[in-house]
Amino acid sequence: MRLTEQQIRSLYGQDVQDRSGAKIGSVGQVWADAAGEPTWVSVKTGVMGHHESMAPLVGAGMAEGRLKVPYDKATVRSAPAVESGTEQPLDADQLAQLYRHYQLQQQERPPQRMPGSPELTRSEERLRVGTESEPAGTARLRKHVVTEDVHTTVPVEHDEVSVVREPITAANRGDARADIGDEQREMELRAERAVIGKEQIPVERVRLTKDEVVEEQPIDSQVRREMVDADVPERARRRR
Structure with missing residues (x-):
């Protein structure tokens, strides 16, 4: 697979698809032959921990920023793997296993790992604000009995006696x-007296709703972000 220098640099981290277009993983590292042409890539599949499956670039191609290899996903994921981030060239045993796995004709000289462009990943924090429910107290209805004085009047009757004197005439x-x-x-006399009786009647319904x-609650917090400074010698700086 003949690629430009820019395409080689862009391989790192690009998605890798199998021949049907299904995603296998992403490119971790690139190996080149003696002439400097890229021949192998390692694929981060996400299923082997710190190891990356190897895939040949023979018959592969770039399409819409993705690397498409002429093998199915199962073949690539079951291929011999290397440790993530290794800087060691592929040895003879590894190459033999790879060529057997992909049924390719083995080259005479082992490929060398191609270093990618120096890069740093800058990260920063994002503030995520949400809400959660928590107890805020208990509202209760409670009734108790109090005694209060009541003053009223009631009419009562009683008999009063008067002496009437009537002269005897003809x-x-x-x-x-x-x-x-x-x-x-x-003469029987009658008098009323005040009596007191009590009755209980409902007068009001009381309930809680x-x-x-x-309401808007202000939140003050802090987030961190990384800054990347490039320390480039004066003679190597690009003039604008």
Whole structure:
């Protein structure tokens, strides 16, 4: 696979697809032959921990920024692997295993790992703000008995006795008795008295309700971010 220098640099981290277009992983490292042409890549598949599966660039191609190899995903993922970040060239045993695995004709000289362009990954923190529910107290309804004074009036009746003296005249003398002696007459008297009775009646319903109130709460926090400074000798700096 003949690539330009820019394409070689762009291989690092690019997605790797199998012949059907399914994603296998991403490019971790690149190896070149004696002439400096890239011949192998390691693929980070995400299933082998700190190891990366090897894949040949024979028959591979670049399409829309992705590296497409002429093998299926299972073949690449089951290929011999190297440790992530290794700087060692592929030895004879590794090459023999790779050529057997992919059924390729073995080259005479082992390929060398191609270093990528120096780079740093700059990271920064993002503030994620959310809410969570927590207890804010308990509202209760409780009733108790209190005693209060009540003042009122009620009308009561009673009999009062008056002595009425009526003179005996010629007109009413026929009904009067002239007997002299002791005699007594009685009259029943009636009087009302105030009495107190109590009854219990419902007078009011009391219940609790709640409403959700949304308010803006200010949040002050700190986030970190990385700054990258390039220390380049004066003679090597690009003039603008």
